[in-house]
Amino acid sequence: MLNAEYKLEEKKMREIKEIHIHCSATKQIVSADTIRRWHTSEPRNWSDIGYHYVITGQIEFGRPLHRMPASARGHNKHAVAICYSGGLNPETGKPEDTRTPRQKELMIKLIKQLKAKYPKAVILGHRDLSPDRDGDLKIEKKEWLKSCPCFPAERWGFELGLQPEGYKPRSEEAQEYLKDEKAKRNKVRASSKKSSTTSS
Numbered sequence: 001m002l003n004a005e006y007k008l009e010e011k012k013m014r015e016i017k018e019i020h021i022h023c024s025a026t027k028q029i030v031s032a033d034t035i036r037r038w039h040t041s042e043p044r045n046w047s048d049i050g051y052h053y054v055i056t057g058q059i060e061f062g063r064p065l066h067r068m069p070a071s072a073r074g075h076n077k078h079a080v081a082i083c084y085s086g087g088l089n090p091e092t093g094k095p096e097d098t099r100t101p102r103q104k105e106l107m108i109k110l111i112k113q114l115k116a117k118y119p120k121a122v123i124l125g126h127r128d129l130s131p132d133r134d135g136d137l138k139i140e141k142k143e144w145l146k147s148c149p150c151f152p153a154e155r156w157g158f159e160l161g162l163q164p165e166g167y168k169p170r171s172e173e174a175q176e177y178l179k180d181e182k183a184k185r186n187k188v189r190a191s192s193k194k195s196s197t198t199s200s
Contacts, residue, residue: 023087095147125153
C-alpha cells in the first residue's frame with residue numbers, strides 16, 4: 001500500500017507515534033482529488049491535501065508520508081492522517097458513521113499495514129485529540145471539539161487488537177470498553193474458579 005513515491009522518501013521519514021482517523025464530513029463519497037482542491041484553494045491555500053490517505057471505495061493517496069499532515073492542529077508532527085469519505089447522514093446532514101463495509105475493510109487493511117511498519121503507533125479519532133478541559137484524564141463527549149470521525153476510533157482500535165500493549169486510552173469510550181472487558185474476564189475467572197472448587 002505504501003507506493004513508490006513514499007518509499008523514495010524513506011530517508012526523510014518522520015517518527016510515527018499516532019495514526020489519526022478523520023472523515024471528510026460530507027453527505028456523499030468524494031475523492032482525494034476533490035479534497036485536495038478544497039485544501040489548496042481559498043481560504044486554506046495549503047500546498048497539498050491535508051491527509052496521507054483517503055478511503056472511498058478504494059485507498060487513494062494524499063500527501064507523501066514523510067510530510068507532516070495538516071489535519072489536527074497541535075498533533076500533526078508524529079502522525080499519519082487517514083480520512084474516510086463521508087461522515088454525515090445523507091438525509092439530515094448530521095454526524096454519523098457512514099462507512100460502507102468496503103470502507104471498513106480497507107481501513108482495517110491500511111491500518112494493519114501501517115502498524116506492521118509502526119507497531120508502537122496508537123490509533124486515535126480526531127475527536128479523541130480534544131483537550132481534557134475538566135482534567136479528569138478522559139475525553140468526554142461534552143469536550144469534543146468536533147464529532148469527526150463520527151465513530152469511536154480509539155475504542156475501535158482496542159476492539160481490533162491493534163492498540164499497542166500497555167497503552168492507556170484518552171477517550172471515555174475506550175476507557176469504558178477496557179473496563180467492561182476487564183469485568184468480563186474477572187467474571188469468567190471467578191466462574192471457572194467456582195466450578196473447579198465445586199468439582200473437587
